[in-house]
Amino acid sequence: MALLEVNHLNISFGGLHAVDDFHVSIEKGQLYGLIGPNGAGKTTIFNLLTGVYKPDEGIINLDGQDITGKSTIDINKAGIARTFQNIRLFHQMSVLDNVKAGLHNHDKYSLFTGIVHTPKYFKVEKTMNEEAMKLLKVFDLDKEADILASNLPYGKQRKLEIARALATKPKLLLLDEPAAGMNPNETEELMDTIRFVRDNFDMTILLIEHDMKLVSGICEELTVLNFGHVLRQGKTSDVLHDPEVIKAYLGE
Template sequence: MALLEVNGLGISFGGLRAVDDFTINIEKGMLYGLIGPNGAGKTTVFNMLTGVYRPNNGTIKLDGENLVGKSPAQICQTGVARTFQNIRLFKKMTVLDNVKVALHNETKYSLWTSMFRLPGYFKKEKEMDQRALDILAVFGLEGQAQVMASNLPYGQQRKLEIARALATNPKLLLLDEPAAGMNPNETAELMETIKLVRDKFDVTILLIEHDMKLVAGICEYLTVLNFGTELASGTPDVVLHDPAVVTAYLGE
């Protein structure tokens, strides 16, 4: 059984069919790419997978559990985390605290313990600090732990958003254009980091990306969307040379 099973997914906004009959199966541990021209429906798919939109039809299962109808918070607790095309950090919080916010998803202490700063509070906070630093170290950000998120360079903000998503301990990590706005050197570094994340955290990754060099360099399988429907699926070397895919990206 695949980790993620999506069958016949569709959604309409008014009279516009934004996504139609979308089907995808992703095995545990895969690094899978969802690509397509602007407006193809890629982010809409992410929004349905994470509960932001409820599909009009179709099914979404993670490890056999139905996700349709669950709230974004419930889906996160089930094991799905995401980043966004436009960075959404807590910019007036430190790098460390951005990650610790996500760790509260699984670290608990009572209101009483928190209010009166009982020993259990300091123990849990120390554990979260170390866990957050361990995650930041994967991205080379442990040295910026006390820096305000707004003061990080753009490329590091992108990495911090991925680090925060990983702190929820997901089974499936959705990356929405992780290399957007990065220069070639930053993109090359990010490619290696994403591979490391997949292996170190034993997480399955589905990403949206327009940088074809990144897609070809790290994705094991691709699905191409165009006008909300599947145009092609297969390995990168086959899909990226498909005449229909080339036409969709470049025009006639």
């Protein structure tokens, strides 16, 4: 059963079709890739899926629920979380508090409770601390829980961003160029992390990536975009060997 169904998605900026009749179907538990040249419309699609942009036309269904045009907050609550090409952590907050920021989507208390520190406040905080530490341990970040996020090495900042996204308890995780800026060893470790997340969190993952080693190594299916259009979709090995894809994207 498809977790994400997108049909006839369109958006224009100043008369230019940034995304034109985009469609994709992603099954539950799938690790899916979205690739294409710079300016092909990949990040625009992520922004449409997460409510940053509202489409001119088209339907976005998540797990049977129409989320087209909803706010970013409502879409996150419905089950989509994302990371960014340029890491967006709360750099002056601790590693632990970054993850707890994601947990606030589900474990909440009122402003009054937070100010007065009622028993409910301490109960919720204790629960969030325990949940956050469990997530940090999964990513081998529990020993750095109390340090500032800005003091983590680059590769660990990537892991923390994924951990924070998972704290919102999504059904679909969007990874925007997760390997950007990583060296080969960090990329290998990242591939293992992404596989682990999919397999152990019952997660469906859609990623944008330019690193073809990562794409071919972990993605089961791909969509290739070119100038906002779907150029090719299908099994990863078939897509990457398609002459049109090679001509448009791989430059060979």
